[in-house]
Amino acid sequence: MAIDYDKLMDWPFEKVEQTYSIKDSIIYALGVGYGHDPVDEGQLPFVFEEADFKAVPTMAVVLAGPGFWLRDPETGIDWRKILHGEQGIRWHKPLPKSATVTARTRIARVLDKGADKGALIYSERDLVDKATGDKLATLSSTTFARGDGGFGGATGPQPQPHELPERDPCAVCDLPTRPHAALLYRLSGDPNPLHADPKVAAAAGFKAPILHGLCTLGIAGHAVLRSFCEYDTTRLKSLKLRFSSPVYPGETIRTEMWRDGGVVSFRSKVLERDTVVLNNGCVELG
Structure with a gap:
């Protein structure tokens, strides 16, 4: 179909x-x-x-x-x-x-x-x-x-990702995750067994249950809120990002951030595997 x-x-x-x-x-x-x-x-x-x-x-x-x-x-x-x-x-x-x-x-x-x-x-x-x-x-x-191209629809234009600056980041924030992080996060509304059942994760090609992508987003949002807003939630106006790789609970997420006026560009990587997990991130501050 x-x-x-x-x-x-x-x-x-x-x-x-x-x-x-x-x-x-x-x-x-x-x-x-x-x-x-x-x-x-x-x-x-x-x-x-x-x-x-x-x-x-x-x-x-x-x-x-x-x-x-x-x-x-x-x-x-x-x-x-x-x-x-x-x-x-x-x-x-x-x-x-x-x-x-x-x-x-x-x-x-x-x-x-x-x-x-x-x-x-x-x-x-x-x-x-x-x-x-x-x-x-x-x-x-x-x-x-991934399996549904070729249905005859429009091919574009496709929005381009936010470009990250080509310079050293203005701030770096390392936030660890707990080994049970996915089991706790799923209580907020995503019960997908991929994040809880080792057998389901193995069938999907992972060595263990993976962290929800939206949980990783929340961790990156925390990094920006901590680094540039002093935990003042009223200063966050918008956030957008691309998901690029999964996180295993227990890994440490490093968010690298570049500030240009009221815009913070960012990406997040897992330190243990030196792997970018969120990319082309952009936050607007007020």
Whole structure:
């Protein structure tokens, strides 16, 4: 079964409503590594409700999502060959520490890279605070459907990745991950057994369960928030990046950052394997 472009563009996404509590916000924060240093007072407000509590901004990526809709055979997509290629967040307001939020996903574009080259599916959703009607964030995602090129769709133009400066980074931040990091992060809404079951991971070609890509995104967001914002969440305006390689829980993630005015460019690598895992990153600061 091949991609039906018109059907995909008009995919009937339902509005999703999700209520999260301060406890859920803490679980997310712990899942992306906040609180690793228990005496770091900058991290305390994200993991201790009696502090001046605030939600981690990157938690927006796990709220009111559409679920694994690509697994529906009516999409025409071979879900076994899909990869999460890119992710973006634009914040309109700081996330409440607890709230009921709603969102409806939409397909923005589908590009045909050609037979044997796959397809790119661009999706978006606006996260809205149900109580106030305020738009909190806009989430954008690019899915690389490796097995679904050649359906006759448009081939471009394809957005170009953010270019990193060719100079030494302005700041470097090393953040370790715990061996159980994926088991903790999955409690925030991604129960894919690839991140928990060694047998499933082995069948997929990995030596052990891997860390969620969106968890690695949260760790890079932490690095920027720590290095340039002094943990002031109101200063983050947008973030976008490309996923390039998986992380194994227990590895150390080094984020290299370049600041040019209100823009921070970044990439993240695993120190133990000297492997870039996030690339072409860009954060806008306010």
